[in-house]
Amino acid sequence: MNIKKATFLLLFSTLLFSGIAQENKHDKILETFHSISSNEILRFAEELSSDKYKGRLSGSPEYLDAAKWCANKFEEWGVQPANNGSYFQYFPNEYSEVFSIGKLTYSPQKNKTINYSFPDDYLPGSNSASGTVTCEMVYVGYGISAPELNYDDYQNVNVEGKIIILESGTPYTKNDTTLQKWTPYAYHRYKFRNAVKHGAAGMIYVSKIANPNTVNLDGFIYAHVSNEVAVQIFADAGKDFKETRQSLKNMEIPSFALNPQQKITITAKTKYFPDAKSCNVVGLIEGTDPVLKDEVIIIGGHLDGQGKMGETVFPGALDNASGVSDILAAAKAFATSEIKPKRSILFILLGGEECGLYGSKFYAEYPLFPIEKTAMMINLDMVGNGTSFYVSGGKSYPKLFSHFNTANDKYIHRTMDASKTRKNYGRPRSDASNFENAGIKTFSFYTHNSVYPVYYHHPMDKTNVLTPEIMEDAAKLLYLSILGVADDEGL
């Protein structure tokens, strides 16, 4: 054999073997890809939405049980603990337990009472104090006092010892820099404190939503009511609720005292836990490349929900057992596959989202990996009902997003819409914003074009509103595209 021939043969066999190795790798990736099943993902969601976790209220013992269940899964599959040998990253998380659905009674005049019904007409306040309060009412619009903006919803009314009727939001809603001035007044907590400062005895909030993102104030009792309840109470005072709301939006400050004979009674039974702790669940797949493994990709989504009210559990199936179940499926895929990513992958199941984005805020403050070594973050919230995908932030980071397009075009074939990261001048409303604001390239991933009705923060948010096929596809997309990002040496 001459030298030329030998060199040729050597080259040929090297190419052949690396070709076989490549093909092998590809086959193994596809094997893992196909092991992701809607059936298993649905079982994760059913577990997390089950009554035993009582709606996964962040800080509650049942939330911590759900966190443990997820950590056990990580351990079972070989996902490593990511916080110095622990799967948990703890942070302070005060919360209130709502022991009873309470009561809301309205009396338009003497000798006439209307008992409102739970959960159609009202929901007890997630952070209400315990007790009963009966009072006349005063409408205070947004309940904002902003002297520097020449605005005060309380300027023409006296709420001392009265129950106020309050709306969420601010008079300015357009997402530009002007909104920033109003942002501090958009927080429910601000509105509650301002109400107490003005001497209000209690509150009905015209925004019927189970909402732990409020604050417990000593003796301050409140409930959330539907628009229909507000319409009725206003009509009895000779006012049109819709018109009043319109003039509120026009910054006309329509605050007024209702008729003195109109009385409302709120009863609440809660217990406040000021020193509670909650946690993020953190699991790691270490990268294989000696250099790139120091870089991390974060896959996250919130594990907590709205808890329960009396015996009524808010299962939080779509929001966000769905996202967590997709993440678990992807974690299992990475952990059990023979093919490991070059960069490291951190799975983070966030706590305290519903209470005010506590878990993501804490991670941004105390990251487990340096921010500058974090290649990207993808946050999954409500990824479980619909026929198509949405990736907010996808268009801001085309290089990262190309891996999502490739995976989707080749193997999944769902409609996938994307947008640029929208700089939000209002108050941060999702965990994704805390990562993005910390300087991490962040995608917000969710499903849309709902197949089933969406019950947001509602006892009907059960697993029967989930579309298991799209959850399987979401987990598959997550697996393939994140593997693509993790192995991309040109990032």
Ligand SMILES: [Zn+2]
């Ligand atoms: Zn959510």
